[in-house]
Amino acid sequence: MNPASIPVMIFDDHCYLCSKFAAVVKMLSRNKFLIVGHYSDIGMKIKSQIFEKDYDSTNMFWFVTKYIAYGGRAAILPLIHGILTGSTNNFSQENHSPYVCDCKTPKAFFMRVKSLLSNSEKIYLKS
Numbered sequence: 001m002n003p004a005s006i007p008v009m010i011f012d013d014h015c016y017l018c019s020k021f022a023a024v025v026k027m028l029s030r031n032k033f034l035i036v037g038h039y040s041d042i043g044m045k046i047k048s049q050i051f052e053k054d055y056d057s058t059n060m061f062w063f064v065t066k067y068i069a070y071g072g073r074a075a076i077l078p079l080i081h082g083i084l085t086g087s088t089n090n091f092s093q094e095n096h097s098p099y100v101c102d103c104k105t106p107k108a109f110f111m112r113v114k115s116l117l118s119n120s121e122k123i124y125l126k127s
Contacts, residue, residue, distance in 0.1 A: 006034055006089055007082050008046055009075075010062040013037020015103050017112050018061065025079065032086030033063075050125065060119040072119035 009025060012018040014037075026035050036043040038058045050069050051057045060072035063079045070078045103112065 007032070007066075007086060008034045008036060008062075008064045009079065010036055010038055010043055010047065010057070010064065012058060012061065013039055013043070015112070017103050017109060021061075025083070029083045029086065031088050033082055033089070050123070060115065060121070064125075067125055069123040069125060071121035071123070072115075073117055074120040074122050076116075 009022065011022045013022075019037075022035050022037075029035075034042075036046065038044075038047070046064070047057050050064060057071070061075060063070045063075040063082065065078060065082075068078075103109075
């Protein structure tokens with residue numbers, strides 16, 4: 001899979017809240033882009049093509065387009081733009097692994113929101 005062929009959203013598939021966020025994005029996007037987990041086989045493969053070997057990409061969600069990988073806060077507007085303007089693709093979304101962290105509490109929700117708002121990165125991809 002070439003990460004530049006279609007937009008991809010990468011999220012923490014071991015987190016309950018993040019998986020719920022991904023489910024909402026999946027519903028709103030109607031297959032306009034691929035949604036994969038950080039720890040899934042396809043997610044690991046895509047991340048290995050985008051990020052340097054020692055880079056920890058798991059501290060935020062990512063929205064990857066043809067030329068730029070947007071992380072955290074920087075990914076919000078491109079994600080919304082992708083939902084509103086992207087074209088529908090015919091591919092199946094993967095099933096996500098079971099959650100391994102306990103992030104169903106209100107405290108966990110606020111910590112995830114804080115993390116989303118405080119982490120932001122933009123990586124320009126090689127063509």
